[in-house]
Amino acid sequence: MYVNKNGKGVRELISLTLLFALILYFSGYNLIAYSSSPEKHYFLKIISKESGATLLTIEVCYGEVFFYEYTNSRDLNPIIDVFQVKDDGYFYLLEERFSWYGVGQEYHKLKDIYYEDGMVVVKLNKEFKVLTLRIAYTVEQRLKIKDMEYIINDLAKSGEAIDILIEIKGGQKNNE
Numbered sequence: 192m193y194v195n196k197n198g199k200g201v202r203e204l205i206s207l208t209l210l211f212a213l214i215l216y217f218s219g220y221n222l223i224a225y226s227s228s229p230e231k232h233y234f235l236k237i238i239s240k241e242s243g244a245t246l247l248t249i250e251v252c253y254g255e256v257f258f259y260e261y262t263n264s265r266d267l268n269p270i271i272d273v274f275q276v277k278d279d280g281y282f283y284l285l286e287e288r289f290s291w292y293g294v295g296q297e298y299h300k301l302k303d304i305y306y307e308d309g310m311v312v313v314k315l316n317k318e319f320k321v322l323t324l325r326i327a328y329t330v331e332q333r334l335k336i337k338d339m340e341y342i343i344n345d346l347a348k349s350g351e352a353i354d355i356l357i358e359i360k361g362g363q364k365n366n367e
Contacts, residue, residue, distance in 0.1 A: 229361070229362065230361050230362065231253070231359050231360075231361050231362035232250065232359070232360045232361050232362075233250065233251045233252060233253060233255075233276055233357055233358070233359055234248050234249065234250055234251065234357065234358045234359075234360065235247075235248070235249045235250075235251045235257065235276070235282075235336065235355070235356075235357055236248050236249075236354075236355070236356055236357075236358050237334075237343070237346060237353050237354070237355055238353065238354045238356065239347055239351060239352075239353055240323065240351070240352040240353060240354055241347075241351055241352065246346040246347060246353065247334075247341060247346055249336060249337070249339075249341075251276050251336065251337075251357070252276065253276055253277070253278060254275065254276060254277075255275070255276045255336070255337075256273060256274065256275050256276075256285075257274050257275075257276070257334065257335065257336035258271055258272065258273055258274070258333075258334070258335040258336070259271075259272040259274065259332070259333070259334055259355075260272070260332070260333045260334075260335060261327065261330055261331070261332040261333070262330040262331070263289075263330075268289050268290060269289065269290060270287065270288070270289050271287070271288040271289070271310075272284055272286075272287050272288075273285045273286045273287070273288070274319075276357055277318075279359070280320060280356070280357045280358065280359050281318055281319065281320055281357065282318075282319055282322075282357050283316055283317060283318055283319070284315050284316070284317040284319065285314070285315065285316060286312055286313060286314050286315055287312075287313045287315060288307075288310045288311065288312050288313075289310060289311050290309065290310055290311070319355075320356065321354045321355070321356045322354070322355040322356070323352055323353070323354050323355075324343075324352070324353055324355065325350060325351070325352050325353075326343065326344055326346075326347050326348065326349050326350060326351045326352075326353065327344065327349065328349040328350060331344055332344055334355075
């Protein structure tokens, strides 16, 4: 590097080095602050069981509702599963909606079942930490959340298993 008699080249190098160090420092500080924030941040993730790769990440809120929609490939019965994000990384299947009973549809005389808008509604309240699904060969699978729709079939190849889960970042750690 050329340095003139006033040392201008050295000052520029020192200035650039300090600027770079400050950028690294504050970037690292923000990551640490975000991960140890007293506020919890929830992320709905879809992860490939085959590769472990994260296929989709969506920030969600505690209590937020999302929908998994698909067609029963045997009976061609449209299904709508209604989920809700809960605390500690769990989510609940609140209800399943379908137009008529088909293979694998929920039914039990002790279940809360009623009809609404031409659909059978089965109240379930099943807790999940991880929901494992397989990408369908024949029908489209959709995730609807925050007025957005994601085609799950576009995230992985047919037949591949995926996990849907809620990841939490931030918040106070419970030492109990």
